Amino acid sequence: xxxxxxxxxxxxxxxxxxxxxxxxxxxxxxxxxxxxxxxxxxxxxxxxxxxxxxxxxxxxxxxxxxxxxxxxxxxxxxxxxxxxxxxxxxxxxxxxxxxxxxxxxxxxxxxxxxxxxxxxxxxxxxxxxxxxxxxxxxxxxxxxxxxxxxxxxxxxxxxxxxxxxxxxxxxxxxxxxxxxxxxxxxxxxxxxxxxxxxxxxxxxxxxxxxxxxxxxxxxxxxxxxxxxxxxxxxxxxxxxxxxxxxxxxxxxxxxxxxxxxxxxxxxxxxxxxxxxxxxxxxxxxxxxxxxxxxxxxxxxxxxxxxxxxxxxxxxxxxxxxxxxxxxxxxxxxxxxxxxxxxxxxxxxxxxxxxxxxxxxxxxxxxxxxxxxxxxxxxxxxxxxxxxxxxxxxxxxxxxxxxxxxxxxxxxxxxxxxxxxxxxxxxxxxxxx
Numbered sequence: 001x002x003x004x005x006x007x008x009x010x011x012x013x014x015x016x017x018x019x020x021x022x023x024x025x026x027x028x029x030x031x032x033x034x035x036x037x038x039x040x041x042x043x044x045x046x047x048x049x050x051x052x053x054x055x056x057x058x059x060x061x062x063x064x065x066x067x068x069x070x071x072x073x074x075x076x077x078x079x080x081x082x083x084x085x086x087x088x089x090x091x092x093x094x095x096x097x098x099x100x101x102x103x104x105x106x107x108x109x110x111x112x113x114x115x116x117x118x119x120x121x122x123x124x125x126x127x128x129x130x131x132x133x134x135x136x137x138x139x140x141x142x143x144x145x146x147x148x149x150x151x152x153x154x155x156x157x158x159x160x161x162x163x164x165x166x167x168x169x170x171x172x173x174x175x176x177x178x179x180x181x182x183x184x185x186x187x188x189x190x191x192x193x194x195x196x197x198x199x200x201x202x203x204x205x206x207x208x209x210x211x212x213x214x215x216x217x218x219x220x221x222x223x224x225x226x227x228x229x230x231x232x233x234x235x236x237x238x239x240x241x242x243x244x245x246x247x248x249x250x251x252x253x254x255x256x257x258x259x260x261x262x263x264x265x266x267x268x269x270x271x272x273x274x275x276x277x278x279x280x281x282x283x284x285x286x287x288x289x290x291x292x293x294x295x296x297x298x299x300x301x302x303x304x305x306x307x308x309x310x311x312x313x314x315x316x317x318x319x320x321x322x323x324x325x326x327x328x329x330x331x332x333x334x335x336x337x338x339x340x341x342x343x344x345x346x347x348x349x350x351x352x353x354x355x356x357x358x359x360x361x362x363x364x365x366x367x368x369x370x371x372x373x374x375x376x377x378x379x380x381x382x383x384x385x386x387x388x389x390x391x392x393x394x395x396x397x398x399x400x401x402x403x404x405x406x407x408x409x410x411x412x413x414x415x416x417x418x419x420x421x422x423x424x425x426x427x428x429x430x431x432x
Contacts, residue, residue: 010034010035011032011034012032012033013030013113014030014031020131021333023176023333024332024333024335024360025135025177025178026131027132028109028132029109029130029131029133029271030109030110031271031273032127032128033126033128033282034125034127034128035121036123036125037121038122038123039064039122040122040124041061041124042060042061044058046058048072056073056074057073057074058072059071059073061215063089066086066087067087067298068087068221069083069086069183070086070298070300072152077172078159078160078172080155080159081154081158081159082153082154083148083158083181083219084152085149085182085303086183087301088183089183094118094122095119097119098116098224099224102208102224102225103208103209104206116130116242119211119223123244123246126246127247127266127268128246129244129268130244130245131271132209132240133178133243134238134239134364135178135179135238135241136179136239137229137230137232137314138179139155139157139179140156140218140320140324141155141156141157142315143312143315144307144313145179145182145222145315146182146186146189146307147307147311148181148303150299151299156322157321159321160217162325163325166384166385167385167386173325173329174269175324175325176218176324177212177219177220177245178220178324179321180212180219180220180222180229180241181220182222182302183221183222184302185304186302186304187304188226189226193227194227194231195231196227197228197231198231198235200231201228201231201237201239202235208228208240209240210222210224210225210226210228210229210240210241210242211223211241211242211244212225212241212244213246214269217321218321218324225239230311233314234314236314236365238364245268245271247266247268248269248287249266249267249287250264250267250275250287251267252264266283318362318363319359319362319363323359326352326359327359329356330353330355332356332357334364335353335357335361337368339353340368347379347386354376358372358376358390362393369393370394370403374390374402376389377394382419382420383423387423388422388423388426391423391427395407398431403430410423
């Protein structure tokens with residue numbers, strides 16, 4: 001038997017490494033052309049109306065006809081879509097073929113991409129970015145990624161997080177693809193495999209990767225690596241993940257004639273590539289055009305067991321999609337020791353950067369989190385958004401003696417007439 005990827009070369013890498021300096025979740029990214037079969041792709045299923053949710057556009061991501069995810073899209077960039085689980089794919093030989101590369105780890109992404117050709121060959125023909133970075137084993141709403149319900153549920157990671165406080169005035173930054181949604185039934189969980197990946201993720205050297213496909217804004221559909229993500233959740237850290245980002249839009253610029261515009265850049269989520277650097281034959285007139293599928297929605301089948309409390313609670317360890325919006329709005333990379341020293345020396349000047357740093361350090365299980373949060377929480381301001389963020393981080397560190405002493409000192413020095421109720425409420429929650 002000959003598989004499609006054995007017939008002809010299906011994947012070609014283009015350009016050099018894409019710019020990832022202000023993408024703290026991403027280590028490397030490459031642009032590729034995929035001459036795929038379309039076995040894995042979206043189907044448009046038309047408009048749906050119901051008494052509960054109103055009118056939505058329905059689409060479904062399928063693998064050889066098996067639904068992996070259903071989506072109701074309101075057509076509003078600042079509104080969340082509704083998601084429902086699929087059936088869980090049958091055995092996928094292409095995933096089995098690339099699993100050795102994913103599990104073995106690799107040093108350079110350009111060396112790994114050719115080995116991923118069997119999986120990439122399932123995609124619809126077109127341009128894609130392959131990003132090597134980290135993802136959170138959470139859904140962006142405080143839930144463990146594998147604990148989502150089968151029925152229609154609002155997915156916060158599918159919308160732009162609105163920011164409005166003393167540092168931002170109604171900003172809606174695009175989301176980074178750092179949250180996960182499952183494709184496997186819960187009953188396929190194997191505690192021995194999860195324990196194996198816990199050990200692997202704590203070893204030195206190349207780490208095993210999960211692989212996911214970007215769905216919308218900050219949400220990725222996890223194609224392989226459910227046990228790796230579960231192991232990362234147990235460890236309180238992010239999971240190394242290869243994310244596939246399709247061409248989604250064009251940035252336009254004015255043309256030579258009045259009221260005309262021409263394509264300037266091709267957009268792949270947070271990545272943009274000048275159109276002039278891409279072969280015209282590979283650029284569709286309108287990205288995102290999809291075939292029409294069956295109009296009905298197939299009820300999801302993944303929630304076939306209950307998760308223990310330790311897994312259900314794991315999602316709360318990670319930032320929500322709205323919290324991660326602070327990171328994309330601040331446009332910083334992952335904070336170095338020098339960054340933290342500079343920002344903490346002038347916290348009033350670098351409040352946005354420090355708020356973003358708290359989000360990133362928390363999501364990565366970084367040991368620098370406690371000291372950074374303590375210094376931000378000790379700011380002399382009676383109240384500010386940065387101080388509130390730091391209080392929330394510290395309140396989650398229940399049982400830590402240094403944090404407990406900080407909150408005791410806070411109450412000892414508290415002026416009941418000038419203290420801020422929000423900070424006092426958060427401080428009290430440390431003992432709840």
